[in-house]
Amino acid sequence: xxxxxxxxxxxxxxxxxxxxxxxxxxxxxxxxxxxxxxxxxxxxxxxxxxxxxxxxxxxxxxxxxxxxxxxxxxxxxxxxxxxxxxxxxxxxxxxxxxxxxxxxxxxxxxxxxxxxxxxxxxxxxxxxxx
Numbered sequence: 001x002x003x004x005x006x007x008x009x010x011x012x013x014x015x016x017x018x019x020x021x022x023x024x025x026x027x028x029x030x031x032x033x034x035x036x037x038x039x040x041x042x043x044x045x046x047x048x049x050x051x052x053x054x055x056x057x058x059x060x061x062x063x064x065x066x067x068x069x070x071x072x073x074x075x076x077x078x079x080x081x082x083x084x085x086x087x088x089x090x091x092x093x094x095x096x097x098x099x100x101x102x103x104x105x106x107x108x109x110x111x112x113x114x115x116x117x118x119x120x121x122x123x124x125x126x127x128x129x130x
Contacts, residue, residue: 002041009087010040013049016082017093020075021068032057035064038098042091049091052098061097068095 002010014037021035034056041050053068055061068075072093080090111118 003044006042006044006046009046009091010042010049012083012086013042013051013079013091014040016079017051017075020078020082033060033064038100046089047091049093051093051095053095054098054101058099058102061099065095065097 017040018037021037025033025035036054037051038054039050039052041052042048053061053065055064072095076090076093079093083090
């Protein structure tokens with residue numbers, strides 16, 4: 001359970017990280033790429049922030065994650081310049097890919113397709129045995 005302080009710091013970091021990452025995309029002239037930050041969760045001691053990235057198109061997720069992780073010290077420095085008046089110490093950033101949108105799309109496709117367990121209840125017995 002996150003405290004109010006953790007939630008506020010997570011929201012602050014999320015807003016500034018979005019500005020930093022999207023600014024880098026614009027500055028480097030990269031087109032056809034959208035990076036958003038779906039969630040930032042901060043540990044209770046405020047030393048580590050887990051940053052969940054959502055990348056579109058999702059095929060480039062691994063490549064983008066590797067690039068962001070390699071530039072993590074630079075991103076942390078830029079972030080520290082932005083939040084220096086709000087935070088004494090900027091947490092270490094750990095980046096992950098958030099694939100929840102892909103999971104939702106997969107479930108949606110299953111429900112629309114021929115494997116719809118609501119329209120065809122016989123599929124449920126087969127799925128329970130496997």
